Amino acid sequence: MTVRLRAHHLLCMLTFVGEGYTSAFTANYRRIAERLTEGEQIELVSGPDDICAPLLDEAEPHCVKASVIERDAAALADVASLIGEEIEPGAVLVPDANLLAKLRRNFASGEIRRACNGCEWRDLCSRIAAGNFASVLVGHP
Template identity: 60%
Template sequence: MTIRLRAHHLLCLLTYVGKGYSPAFTANYDRVAERLSRGEDVLLVSGPDDVCAPLLDEPEPHCLNESVVERDRLAAQDVEELLAQSIRVGASLDLDAAILARMRQAFSAGRVRKACGSCEWNELCSTIAAGGYSDTLVHRSASPGKG
């Protein structure tokens, strides 16, 4: 299967430790983290994705806000530059161990953080990065073909 992600969630997954907007959101994100860790491919989408799904039942889901669309644009620019590959809607991405390590190193160094400036989770993510990502839920094996 394929996981549908919007661009800024490529950054969020780096520091995801099981905290979120609601119990339903967190339970869903835990499942997405498991799937990513097993090696499922990512399909980049515009707008709400597999992570956002539980928020769509809210009266005014923030995932539809223009500020979130801008966050996607900034994240796509940063990640595309870092990985030297297309981070556009419709592109596929295999988040293997090497790519995750590279993205986490760049995140810790502040090189892929433009999208994070106005995010309410920014401080938590900074703390997790400073702690070496030890409690994060998205992991990949370094072995080829293993997730």
């Protein structure tokens, strides 16, 4: 199986420590974090993904708003530049130790954080990155 992720969630997964929008969202994200830590592949998707699933029943889920789609575009461009290859929806990535370390290093330095501009979780993620990604639930920093 693969975990379906939108591009900006490639960044969010780096700092996930178990906090989220709702208890259902957090429980779902914890299960996804376990799958990613076990090495399950990531399929990039356009629009709502496996992490978004618990929020899609809301009257106006933020997962489909233009600002989130813009966040995806910024993350996709930054990650593609970092790994040195074009990636787009349908691409498959393996969240191994090397990829996670490279993403975390460049996230912490700010190199791949354009997608974080305006995000309500930005300060939390910045603190987690500054703390060397202690207690994250995806992979091992």
